[in-house]
Amino acid sequence: xxxxxxxxxxxxxxxxxxxxxxxxxxxxxxxxxxxxxxxxxxxxxxxxxxxxxxxxxxxxxxxxxxxxxxxxxxxxxxxxxxxxxxxxxxxxxxxxxxxxxxxxxxxx
Amino acid sequence: xxxxxxxxxxxxxxxxxxxxxxxxxxxxxxxxxxxxxxxxxxxxxxxxxxxxxxxxxxxxxxxxxxxxxxxxxxxxxxxxxxxxxxxxxxxxxxxxxxxxxxxxxxxxxxxxxxxxxxxxxxx
Numbered sequence: 090x091x092x093x094x095x096x097x098x099x100x101x102x103x104x105x106x107x108x109x110x111x112x113x114x115x116x117x118x119x120x121x122x123x124x125x126x127x128x129x130x131x132x133x134x135x136x137x138x139x140x141x142x143x144x145x146x147x148x149x150x151x152x153x154x155x156x157x158x159x160x161x162x163x164x165x166x167x168x169x170x171x172x173x174x175x176x177x178x179x180x181x182x183x184x185x186x187x188x189x190x191x192x193x194x195x196x197x
Numbered sequence: 198x199x200x201x202x203x204x205x206x207x208x209x210x211x212x213x214x215x216x217x218x219x220x221x222x223x224x225x226x227x228x229x230x231x232x233x234x235x236x237x238x239x240x241x242x243x244x245x246x247x248x249x250x251x252x253x254x255x256x257x258x259x260x261x262x263x264x265x266x267x268x269x270x271x272x273x274x275x276x277x278x279x280x281x282x283x284x285x286x287x288x289x290x291x292x293x294x295x296x297x298x299x300x301x302x303x304x305x306x307x308x309x310x311x312x313x314x315x316x317x318x319x320x
Contacts, residue, residue, distance in 0.1 A: 181305065
């Protein structure tokens, strides 16, 4: 199975700053079928990005995804207070689908 | 709007089974795959498998293959996931999430998700 490794585990930033989250895959993700989800405490994950770089419906333009093969990035251009949460990457190009272990974006 | 509503929290003893339901509204269950994902307390997300609600076909992650059964009742637009031989390690929030349309030949992401069902396994 494809193992996804997210870094850093925790990102301490202030509102207005830029956040860069990484997701590395143990082997190439077929068709770059990679998604990013945001999860807040007590809530279900919410889809942010699909197919590496496409924003889901209603997701603000400050969220962007990039990458290919084994290296993927989620960028939040300017952090808003509501963006402090845990972010997960998931590959769905190969079975079993797998998730990264998550990156927590916390307020500095 | 498209929504998945799951059944309520459960407390089970080791060795028992639990069946979680996931009711679709705003669309026809049979038209889209349903995925199941779990999250142990304070941990990350773990994909369990999917069901094609149209055909009833399923695929499970290897670690769940002998303990997890996914089914559906098309008449009430509801999918189910049952786990047998529960252990304390199965304590988690279980989510259902909508996947690709069944007629689509490519893999797709999961959206939206149900609100989650907490299953606690304890003596």
